[in-house]
Amino acid sequence: MADQNTYLRYKRDQKLLVYWITHTSNSIIKSFPSDAPMAVNTTGEVRLSTLVSLSGLIAGHIKPIPATIYRLFQSIIAARKETHTLFQQIVTSCPDPDVEKSNISHKHWIDGLTEAFKALGGDLWTTEQKSEKDRADEEDEEEVIFANKFSALSLSGEAKGEGEEDEAEGETDEAPVAAASIRSKQKSTNKKKKGKRGKKSKGRGKQTVDEPKLDQVPLESYRIIEDETGLVTDYLMAVYSLVTQWVELRHYLQGVWHHVAYDGLNSAVAGATSNIAVGMINNTESRIFVDFPGHDSFETVMKTITRGDPDKAQGMFHMSLQRVEPRSRVAKTVQCVDVDVKEQFLIHTYRDLLDFLTDFQKTRSGKPTKPLLSEIQNWDPTLNLQRATKESRIKWRRAYTINWLYDLVNVFSSIVVQRRSLKGQKITLESVDWSVSGPWNEHRRLFGLNEFAGDITGLAMQKPGTDVRPKILPHHVFQLQCIVDSLTVSRGWSLNSLKGHVLIPPARSFRPRRDVDLFLDRNNERPCHGFCYGVDILVQCFEKDAMMHGDPNRHKEVSAILKELRDDFVDWLGETKYMHGLKTIPPSRFSATNTNGLWEYSPFLCGVGLMEALELGYGMGFLIWDGIPEPMCLIHLHNMLVQKGYITQPVGMYATLQELFKTTFFANGHVPTSDFSQAFLAVINETGSRRATFHRRAIRRHxxxxxxxxxxxxxxxxxxxxxxxxxxxxxxxxxxxxxxxxxxxxxxxxxxxxxxxxxxxxxxxxxxxxxxxxxxxxxxxxxxxxxxxxxxxxxxxxxxxxxxxxxxxxxxxxxxxxxxxxxxxxxxxxxxxxxxxxxxxxxxxxxxxxxxxxxxxxxxTRPLSSLNFIWVTARFMLLFLQIEDKMRQLRNPLWVEAYEGNSVLTREKRASFTSLVLAEEDEECLTVMAEEFQRPRAGFMNHIYWDDLETSESIRATTADEDAGPSCRVM
Structure with missing residues (x-):
């Protein structure tokens, strides 16, 4: 998928362009040495000045130039121009020698790239594009770049030079390797292609001295080089693109949390969407800063984008609203405002985080020092933000942020602190591995935010005076900003790119724990919906089933896992043991208003916590279903009863499950209308082969x-x-x-x-x-x-x-x-x-x-994660009990054979009974089963966590950014 980040797209397009120009020019130089006095390229690096001459050389021998190459040129020129325009505005607003130097470098690059574009025939191509519809969409980019068609072309209509056939074979052979390096997650294909290439290269007898060097150059190394100024300019481009991305994503996420608080959007949706946004920023920064080692911290990014002084940077940046004309497709600026630098560039939040870490390190006791305490104590969650001044709102938010971070770190580190204090274990705090792969991760303290909590706790627990600024990365600050925004938005305070600070009344009756409480239903206020009581019912069903089979350990292991997960949810989801007081751990910083403030004052934590719980609930359901016969048996029985007319209207829950998991319940997803017994055996045999069994064992070992x-x-x-x-x-x-x-x-x-x-x-x-x-x-x-x-x-x-x-x-x-x-x-x-x-x-x-x-x-539509698999499983078990009671009274021969007869069949009574019924199609069995399936008729909605589900129309109504309209924003 294409890169969303401007700099990464620029970097990618530059690599592809240089790759094509290098290999194309090398072929021409080897074929027509008299036309090109320069040597072949063996490094993949091309100087800007050389790019012009190489473009002219190619234009003289290759007809036509692929349109994709022109578009790559346009793309990297446009990226350069965008950054150049921005920093020109900065110099105009606030003269800066360094920025002026970068602007000169940008202009030099733009001029050089433009000249190379023209030398390749770009002006003529551009004219043709205006008169004809763009045909570049018909070209496949990878095919153009890596297939090396030029080696088979008649260059300028002339015959191939001596030995060129071998060269063409070599060039074509190396193409898949280079192409593979930019394809994602196609390991098996890449290995095959690499292997094929290796075999061919061994048999080459006409290999030149230089060619293996270029063969060994990875795609990542193809680039345009200049002096050190070019590297600095590239870093400015990278930083600007990263900041632009987080401004864009932050604005969008504020809208998502607004939907949660004001329109009832499920907080797990906002939590997952926020996590993906954080993942985007994290992925962007890791890919960008591989080119600039040691310059990846938020501090460095902030100093670069603000030229070292956020106060002086105010007025340098502008946000403009541009409207695109429908016919001409030309963008016109209709509004332009100054960017609130400290707000949009997350500087307030960064300073709050840094001040918290610095303060925590001083004592590592979990308590703020007196100077900071005087600033953050007496935080009022009900402050009227609409009437407060901007300065008061920022102070209010700062106090909340630092108080919340204290609670987060104290909860997350509680297990280690207790081991040190109560058990006297010698644990060096600054060397503890707090990550999700560390030794303490087996002790649950939190849901949804463990990675972030681990990173922040690791920084907070360093020795007093440790400079943690190099370790605070942009995605840390961005995620903290999203956490803070989730609360401020629910209180009516948000930031709009063009309107600035927007203040509206707080969301009425909104509770951050709203959806978490529905999921858990701790007090069983909604029977058959909540997770907690469902576990109690299912465990009882398992106990009865174990007694029936005469095996007390039949469900012992899965019941233990289920109860442990339920207890973790009760203790650490939506509430924590922390609110009831943990010895040696300081009380909550929100004790004056709510001892559970860590959750009650964080819609974000509730959202990501619920999201993780839903994921675990789904996984737990599938683990149970895979180990018991009831789900597979009942779906096949229900289908037979419907197909044969014993049930005239399919029972909602079973019909929906059949549709959602069709390929799971039926071999190749084919729902049978006859031969029901064979269909039942087919799905069992489909996964019962020796090969499939060994494959599963290998996965289990891994x-x-x-x-x-x-x-x-x-x-x-x-x-x-x-x-x-x-x-x-x-x-x-x-x-x-x-x-x-x-x-x-x-x-x-x-x-x-x-x-x-x-x-x-x-x-x-x-x-x-x-x-x-x-x-x-x-x-x-x-x-x-x-x-x-x-x-x-x-x-x-x-x-x-x-x-x-x-x-x-x-x-x-x-x-x-x-x-x-x-x-x-x-x-x-x-x-x-x-x-x-x-x-x-x-x-x-x-x-x-x-x-x-x-x-x-x-x-x-497909609400898989909304389904309470635990209650559905209990429903399965209870339905079988109903059927078995009737069959026992009737002394049905098939029931007697499966439950009291042959010892082989009675090992798995329900599976055996189902198999017999599907094969024999016994009238009495089918009639009784049809009655019990509909006593009562269970619908899918009877066992979801929520009160209701959203329609597809309501979903689409809340996807687009309402403020954007038919326009776009440009910073």
């Missing part, structure tokens, strides 16, 4: 070696039947970076899958000569549910067309299978002259993903 907590235990990859992972699990395993979710695991009905399909390469079918989709795993899965290649290719218009093509988008979506109806992509408006058109911005991608998260957590 999980056993690497698992550090219950997430490892609940990894559905080790299951036999119920292996599909929840969407929340997929994002966690991908470190909250969407691009890292493999094609084979992404739900094919999701909006993210829709986006990926729209961006999949189109190839030519060698038999028919027609354009088809590249045969990726996702494409194959899409075909299996009825989406043909023609439809998938039309889907690319959804992300590449502007809003004026709404009719095309609607017609494409209308033809998709039912599961895609909620995956409609929001409309996004792009400048038609933008070289990067078709690439979603970070906000747009997050908005898209939010559709999937909402659908999974709280919508009526």
């Amino acid at each position: 999980v056993g070696r690497t698992a550090t907590d219950i997430h490892g235990l609940l990894n559905s990859s080790i299951n036999r039947f119920f292996t599909s992972k929840s969407l929340l699990r997929l994002y966690r395993e991908a470190d909250w970076v969407p691009d890292r979710i493999p094609d084979e695991e992404i739900p094919v009905e999701s909006a993210l899958a829709l986006l990926r399909l729209s961006q999949t390469k189109h190839v030519t079918d060698p038999v028919t000569g027609k354009k088809v989709m590249e045969n990726t795993e996702l494409v194959k899965r899409a075909r299996s549910i009825g989406i043909d290649d023609a439809m998938m290719m039309k889907m690319s218009s959804i992300t590449q067309k502007s809003s004026i093509d709404r009719g095309i988008t609607e017609s494409v979506l209308a033809a998709l299978p039912e599961g895609y109806k909620s995956a409609r992509l929001p409309e996004y408006n792009r400048d038609g002259n933008n070289p990067s058109k078709g690439i979603l911005s970070s906000r747009e991608l997050l908005d898209l993903i939010k559709l999937d998260i909402t659908s999974d957590v709280s919508s009526e």
Whole structure:
């Protein structure tokens, strides 16, 4: 998927452009040495001055130049111009010698790139594009860059030089290796291609001395080089792009938390969306700063973007609202305001975090020092922010932030502090591994925020006076800002890019724990919905089942895990033992108003905590289902009863489960209308082969070696039947970076899958000569549910067309299978002259993903994570008890055989009974079962955590950023 960050896109496009120019020019130089006095390139690095001459050389021998190359040129020039314009404004507002020097460097680069573009024939191409529709979309970028077609072209219509055939073979052979280095998560394919290349290279007899050197240059090393000034300029570009990204994502997330507080959006949706935003920032910074080691801290970024003085930087930056004209596609500025530097660049929050860490280190007692205490004590959660001055609001927020951080670190470190204080263990605080892979992670203290809490606790526990500024990274500050924003937004205070500080009345009756309390239902106020009481009922059912089978240990292990998870939820989700007082741990900083302030004053913590709980609840459900026969038996029995007419109207819960997990319950997802016994055996045999068994054992061994907590235990990859992972699990395993979710695991009905399909390469079918989709795993899965290649290719218009093509988008979506109806992509408006058109911005991608998260957590479309699997399992067990009671009274022969007869069958009574009924289709059994399935009829909604589910229309209504309108913001 394309990079959303401007600098990363610039860096990528530059690498691809230099790769093509280097290999193309090398081929020309070798074939026509008299035309090119320069030597072949063996390093992958090209000086800016050399780029011009190489472009002219290529233009004289290659006809036509691929349009993709011109667009890459346009893209990197545009990125340079954007940053150059910004820093020109800075110099105008506040003269700075360093910035002026960078501006000169930027101008030098822009001029050099523009000259090279013209030397390649860019002006003529641009003119043709204005008179014709852009045809570059028809080209495949990787094919253009890496296939090295130029080696097979007749250069300027002339014949190949001596030995060029071998050279062409070598060039073509190396292409897949370079291409593979930029493809994500295709390990098996890469290995095969690399292996193939290795075999060929051994047999080359005409290899030149220089060629192996270029062969060994990785794609990452292809770049345009200049002097040291160029590196500094690149860093300025990188910093600016990172700051722009977090400003954009912060603004979007404030809108999401507004929906939670004011419109009832489930907080787990906001929590997961926020985690993905943090993952985007984390991923961006790690990829950017690999080029600038030692310059990755927030402090360095802040000093760079503000030129070392945030106060003087005020007035340097502006936010403009631009409206794109529908016909001309030209952007016009309609509003321009100064950026609140300290607010938008997260400087207030950074200073609050730094002051907290510095203060905590002084005593490491968990108590603020007197100077800081005088500043943060007596925090009032009910302060009227609308009437408060800006200075008062910032002080109020600072006091909250530091108080909350004290509670966070005290709770998270409580197990270690207690071991030191009560048991006298010698533990060096500054050397403790607080990470989720560390030794203390097995002791649950928190849900949802363990990674962040571990990082902050590790910094707070350093020796007094330790300078932690180099260790505070941009994603730490961004995440803390999101945590703080979740509260301030619910209190009516938010930041708008153009309007500044926006103040409205607090959300009436909003409670951060609203959705957490529904999930747990600690007091059993909603029977059959809450997790806690469901565990009690299910454990009792397990005990009865164990007695029936004469095996007291039958469910002992899973019952113990289930009760332990329930106890962890009770103790550490929404509430903590901390609120009741823990010896040696200081009382909550919010004790004056609410001893549970860590949760009660943090919608963010409640959201991410609930999100983790939903993920674990799903995993726990699948672990149980995989170890008992009831789910598989009842779905097959229900289907037979419906197909044979014993149940005229399918029972909602079983019909919905059958639809949601069709490929799990039935072999190849084919629901039988006859031969029900064979269908039952087919799904069992599908996963019972020796190969499948050994594969599961290998996964179990790997999980056993690497698992550090219950997430490892609940990894559905080790299951036999119920292996599909929840969407929340997929994002966690991908470190909250969407691009890292493999094609084979992404739900094919999701909006993210829709986006990926729209961006999949189109190839030519060698038999028919027609354009088809590249045969990726996702494409194959899409075909299996009825989406043909023609439809998938039309889907690319959804992300590449502007809003004026709404009719095309609607017609494409209308033809998709039912599961895609909620995956409609929001409309996004792009400048038609933008070289990067078709690439979603970070906000747009997050908005898209939010559709999937909402659908999974709280919508009526595919609400997998909203289902209380524990109560559903209890319902399964209770239904079988009802059926068994009737069969016992009737002394039905099949029941007698399964429950009292042959010893082999009675080992698994319910599975054996189901198998006999499916095979014999006994009239008495079917009649009784049909009655019991409908006594009472259970609906899916009877066992979800929430009061209701959202419709797809209401979801789409809250996806787009209302403030954006048909315009865009530019900083």
